[in-house]
Amino acid sequence: MDDSLKTQWIELIKKMELQFGEGIELEGVLLFIGAQELxxxxxxxxxxxxxxxxxIAFCKLLEPLGYYxxxxxxxxxxxxxxxxxxxxxxxxxEQKELVMKAVLNYFKEME
Numbered sequence: 398m399d400d401s402l403k404t405q406w407i408e409l410i411k412k413m414e415l416q417f418g419e420g421i422e423l424e425g426v427l428l429f430i431g432a433q434e435l436x437x438x439x440x441x442x443x444x445x446x447x448x449x450x451x452x453i454a455f456c457k458l459l460e461p462l463g464y465y466x467x468x469x470x471x472x473x474x475x476x477x478x479x480x481x482x483x484x485x486x487x488x489x490x491e492q493k494e495l496v497m498k499a500v501l502n503y504f505k506e507m508e
Contacts, residue, residue, distance in 0.1 A: 398494055405501050423493070426500055430454040434476055458499035459484070 413421050413429070431450030432439070434457050442450065456465045456478040465478040487495060 398490070398497075402494065402497060402501075406497055409501060409504060423496065423500075424451075427451050427454040427496075430457060430500070430503060435474070437474065455496075458496065458503055461502065462499065 410421055428450045431454035434453050459465050464482055464484055466481050468477045468479050470476050
């Protein structure tokens with residue numbers, strides 16, 4: 398991971414910790430993005446609901462990279478995406494870096 402990505406990531410985590418408390422890691426950021434995109438407010442999540450939030454986050458984050466296309470919302474307001482192309486095989490470190498870059502781009506677009 399390059400120093401620029403690492404620095405930007407640390408800055409984002411510091412901002413989020415100011416708002417939500419210390420100890421935020423990548424999974425927490427992804428859960429936040431999923432909940433944000435669902436738009437239903439705060440709720441204590443069970444394991445299945447956390448998986449749903451992570452799925453929403455991944456689809457939203459990988460959409461600008463051309464892997465998913467937003468399809469619309471169902472009658473309950475849940476967002477859905479169509480898979481457009483397969484994500485190439487990546488090593489674990491490369492996967493994390495791809496997601497971190499996508500998260501940083503997500504928050505840049507929100508500014």
